[in-house]
Amino acid sequence: MTQEKIIDAITDLDSDILERYFAVKADLAEKKKPKKNAWVKWASVAAACMVLVVMATFAMQYIPTEYSLNYSYVYANGRETYIADKNVWIYYVDKGEIERERVKLPCTAENVFITWKHLNSVGDEVELIECKIVSNGNESTSEFEGQGVANYEPGDYFVLNITVTKNLQFYEDYELLIDSLEKSMSEYSNIDFDEINVLFN
Amino acid sequence: MELQTNRMSTMSDEQIVELYWQRDEQAIKETDIKYKKFLLSVAMNIVHDICDSEECLNDTYIGTWNAIPPAKPLALQAFLGSIMRRTAIDRFRANKRQKRIASEFTVSLSELEEFIADDSDMSAEIETKELAKTISNFVRSLPDRQMFIFVSRYYIADPISTISKELGCSVSTVKREIEAIKIGLKKQLESEGYIV
Numbered sequence: 001m002t003q004e005k006i007i008d009a010i011t012d013l014d015s016d017i018l019e020r021y022f023a024v025k026a027d028l029a030e031k032k033k034p035k036k037n038a039w040v041k042w043a044s045v046a047a048a049c050m051v052l053v054v055m056a057t058f059a060m061q062y063i064p065t066e067y068s069l070n071y072s073y074v075y076a077n078g079r080e081t082y083i084a085d086k087n088v089w090i091y092y093v094d095k096g097e098i099e100r101e102r103v104k105l106p107c108t109a110e111n112v113f114i115t116w117k118h119l120n121s122v123g124d125e126v127e128l129i130e131c132k133i134v135s136n137g138n139e140s141t142s143e144f145e146g147q148g149v150a151n152y153e154p155g156d157y158f159v160l161n162i163t164v165t166k167n168l169q170f171y172e173d174y175e176l177l178i179d180s181l182e183k184s185m186s187e188y189s190n191i192d193f194d195e196i197n198v199l200f201n
Numbered sequence: 202m203e204l205q206t207n208r209m210s211t212m213s214d215e216q217i218v219e220l221y222w223q224r225d226e227q228a229i230k231e232t233d234i235k236y237k238k239f240l241l242s243v244a245m246n247i248v249h250d251i252c253d254s255e256e257c258l259n260d261t262y263i264g265t266w267n268a269i270p271p272a273k274p275l276a277l278q279a280f281l282g283s284i285m286r287r288t289a290i291d292r293f294r295a296n297k298r299q300k301r302i303a304s305e306f307t308v309s310l311s312e313l314e315e316f317i318a319d320d321s322d323m324s325a326e327i328e329t330k331e332l333a334k335t336i337s338n339f340v341r342s343l344p345d346r347q348m349f350i351f352v353s354r355y356y357i358a359d360p361i362s363t364i365s366k367e368l369g370c371s372v373s374t375v376k377r378e379i380e381a382i383k384i385g386l387k388k389q390l391e392s393e394g395y396i397v
Contacts (some may be wrong), residue, residue, distance in 0.1 A: 005329050010355050011286050012333035017340050018279035021352040024345050028367050 088112065088188040091180035092119035093173045098180050107188055113164075116184045120177060122168070129201050130163040131185060133193075159195040160186050166200035214277035221269035228269075229262050236278060240285045246358035247289035247306040248296065257292055261285045286356065306358040332395065339389045343382070350375060351382050 086107040089100045101119060105111045109131035117126060137155030141148055162185050171177055182196045212220075212231045220228035240261055244254035264284045274280035293306060340351050346368070353359040353367070365375045 005332055007290055008329045009332040009336050011283070011290060012330065012337075013340065013352070013356055014334075014337040015274075015276060015279050015283070017337060017348065017352065018282060018356070019276040020345070021349060021356075022276065022278050024349045025367070028349075028369075032367075032369070 086188070089184070090115050090119055091183040092116070093176040093180055096173065096176070098176055098183070100183075109185065112184055112188050113181075116181055120180065122171065122177070125165065126168045126171075127165045128162070129165065130161070132161045132163075133189070133191065134159040134161060157195075158191055158193045159197065160189075160191075160193045161197045161199060163199040163201050169200060214274075218269060218273060218277060221266065222273070229266060232262065232265065232277075232281065236281055239278065240281060243282055243285045243357055244289045244292075246360075247286070248292045249306075250296075253292050253296070254289075257285060257288045260288045264288060282357070309354050309358050335389065335393050335395070336386070339386055343385075347378060347382050350378055354379060 085104050087102050087104045088107060090103050090112065091098050091100045093099075103115050105115060110128060113128040113131070116122070117124075135155035136157045138153040140151045140153075142151055143149065160182075162181065164181075168174070168177065178198050181198060186193050186196050212235070217228055217231045217235070220231065237258065240258055241254050244257040244261075245251070248254055248257065261281060261284050264287075265281060268280075268284065272280070290306075340348055343351060349368070350364055353364045354361070361372050361375050361379070365372045368375065
């Protein structure tokens, strides 16, 4: 057997063998590519979650408390409803001075009043009868294409009328109490009232 | 023939073969983009000279252009590799006549000569094709790893160090496996009367 025959015989290897050879070669090349270990992938996910938690914790600290609202189940305006919790200033009388305290509560007139009573040590004999906002807004009806249409023209003068039981007048520092009540009841609504009246019934 | 491009071919083998069938010269450009590196490595292993390798490459492109059609290879890389090997071996033989033979191919060839160099015991009528069939059957029966080593070493004529890198093992391991393959081939050839 000559060397030539060996060379030619190997050159004439069947093509299916060469196809298989190239497939194996491609597999080997694929296996040699660096792969990320599974633990690296999961560690990356865990690290990303940790970063999110830390960032969220920081972010919560810097969100103004005015906007960190919760919702509470309250009984307001004659029916059960969800009201947003809000941080409001409640004013109270301390040693002849009006002080204030930040309180987070479901923001209804009743809740503000109850909290005001608590901070001022006002007893349950004093009750809120009514808290009403009156404005010079004008409501009217007109006709449009044969149908009645309600119109409302917003007012520019707002009055807050707070009606409480008259026994509040028997408390010491009565006038300061009235002032603190006016401040507490007017500020939570964010309306710049032109007139605030405390009425006794 | 001057083909210079850095573009990565996105064509499949089927698309390139189709271009050959349409007699579109873009076929040669796409072949060059996709297989130039591989073909040059085959040529270099055999002729061990960059100028000769590039001439072989051009001859391979011409040979492929002339072969397709009528050929319609399913595995273009194997088809090109086969043409390149024949072309490079022709160049190797020409160089051998001029005593210019220092290549990996001569080294790999000498490994096989250890047990099939004696021509006197062999029948002159043995056809190369029959021998090729015997060797093909033997290689086909090998597991993937050994088949890969055989083809790398004796068809592509890769250095043992290159094979060991591709397999991710030591040179000595590949050498041991080559010895085992050779023993198996020798038994096969003996059983079929090629070696007495």
